[in-house]
Amino acid sequence: MPSPTLDVEAAVVEEKNGEFRLRTVSVQAPRPDEVLVRVVATGVCQTDAHSRSQDYPVPLPVILGHEGAGIVESVGSAVRDVVPGDHVALTFPSCGRCRACRAGAPANCQHGFELSFGASRLDGSNAYGGGGVHGHFFGQSSFARFALASERNTVRVADDMPLELVGPLGCGLQTGAGAVMNSLRVGAGQSVAVLGTGAVGLAAVMAANIVGATTIVAVDVNETRLALASELGATHTVDGRTENVADQLRKIRPDGFDYILEITARPQMLAMAVELLAPMGVAALIGGAPAGTKAPIDMNSLLNGGRMVRGIAQGDSQPQIFIPKLVELYRTGRFPVDRLVRTYEFADINQAFADASRGSVIKPVLVMGD
Known part of the structure; x- marks a missing residue:
């Protein structure tokens, strides 16, 4: 039947x-x-x-x-x-x-x-x-x-x-927050740069603030989103329209970043992220690019200093556990998704x-x- x-x-x-x-x-x-x-x-x-x-x-x-x-x-x-x-x-x-x-x-x-x-x-x-x-x-x-x-x-x-x-x-907010909390397990006192401040990037900024990262840099070409990133926990912002992103990130962290989240899905941004990592740092690819997209990464940048690149899907979430956690963080005012x-x-x-x-x-x- x-x-x-x-x-x-x-x-x-x-x-x-x-x-x-x-x-x-x-x-x-x-x-x-x-x-x-x-x-x-x-x-x-x-x-x-x-x-x-x-x-x-x-x-x-x-x-x-x-x-x-x-x-x-x-x-x-x-x-x-x-x-x-x-x-x-x-x-x-x-x-x-x-x-x-x-x-x-x-x-x-x-x-x-x-x-x-x-x-x-x-x-x-x-x-x-x-x-x-x-x-x-x-x-x-x-x-x-x-x-x-x-x-x-x-x-x-x-x-x-x-x-x-x-x-x-x-999806989007779980991905950004989960990348910080689950995938990378960013700790208190560490440094994070977020390339792209749409919903995923801003969720990552909020999560980095929650876990106690002390340097949180938001990068975008939209000044309104950068202003919101500052309100949500970013300690620095970089406007890609008017500033050289790589130069500004080097000024903020001359020794490199512990973690850089690449959300723009632009190959040159992933390549730049690898170059700006501290030894043992991780560049996390989160943004989805069209099939077949390749990034020109300097292999020696990975070899020297133990740097890593890893892909992250859905913030490595176990949804039945992580989504209720995000709900509770919202209810306590620490994850203001309504913004x-x-x-x-x-x-x-x-x-x-x-x-x-x-x-x-x-x-x-x-x-x-x-």
């Missing part, structure tokens, strides 16, 4: 760089390990923009969205972590069975890319119907009034946490993307309303 379906309004991208169009699609009922969530709000992330432009090719037409937050509508028979009525964040998918997942590192899941960008379940099936539309983007496709996720990428949060602030915790967010009605999704592209908003969040 076919699964019962639910008709859902969704924002669909039908062609490369196309506008989002609101359409009615059908979604099947949850499988045993799946969760149907009524989406209340969902963040807009640069990865959605990259997928829309096919920098990260995904099957079209597709429902994007991967920072969903909402209320559990129904669950599959095997689900135990959440029940209908729970408030939840939706986060990145993972298989739960590969070597990385079994080692407690779901952000590095062997099937993570396929689950995120394949726009289908891991077995190739698609629960969405209507004009050949694809769902399951990042295991959720949250640019819709209902999202079908798995138990693994559904995280219960406190009912009193505003859901319009919860969504971004599932980054501007809300938009769901119908204004194209305006939200346009504003994000212009840099006039840091973290757009779509609110579904009634």
Whole structure:
């Protein structure tokens, strides 16, 4: 017997760089390990923009969205972590069975890319119907009034946490904060430079302040974002429009930085980061570049001084642990994510993307309303 379906309004991208169009699609009922969530709000992330432009090719037409937050509508028979009525964040998918997942590192899941960008379940099936539309983007496709996720990428949060602030915790803010707290384990008294102060970079700045880093440098070309970075914990800022970034960073830390987070996805910035590390320092690549992008790194800079380059996905988070931690940090005033967010009605999704592209908003969040 076919699964019962639910008709859902969704924002669909039908062609490369196309506008989002609101359409009615059908979604099947949850499988045993799946969760149907009524989406209340969902963040807009640069990865959605990259997928829309096919920098990260995904099957079209597709429902994007991967920072969903909402209320559990129904669950599959095997689900135990959440029940209908729970408030939840939706986060990145993972298989739960590969070597990385079994080692407690779901952000590095062997099937993570396929689950995120394949726009289908891991077995190739698609629960969405209507004009050949694809769902399951990042295991959720949250640019819709209902999202079908798995138990693994559904995280219960406190009912009193505003859901319009919860969504971004599932990807961008988790990535920036987690890079500092989980991946690099930055300690008190250490030095951090953050190249790029969008949502990910500002989350990293806030996290570096929380853990007690004493030199926190924010680098960008947007003076408004640099001013906000200073308010959120940056001890120094560098404006790439008017200053030589490398020269300014050398003045701030003549002996080099312990950690540099490269979020701009520009090859020359990663190469510069390696050159500005202290011995044993780490350059962390976080920004996602188009497939095939290469950076011209001086190999001797790595060899001499034990410097390292490492990639970081999703802040090496274990979401069921880390997202509630970020919620608690927000509630105690130490992680003010509300300073980054501007809300938009769901119908204004194209305006939200346009504003994000212009840099006039840091973290757009779509609110579904009634």
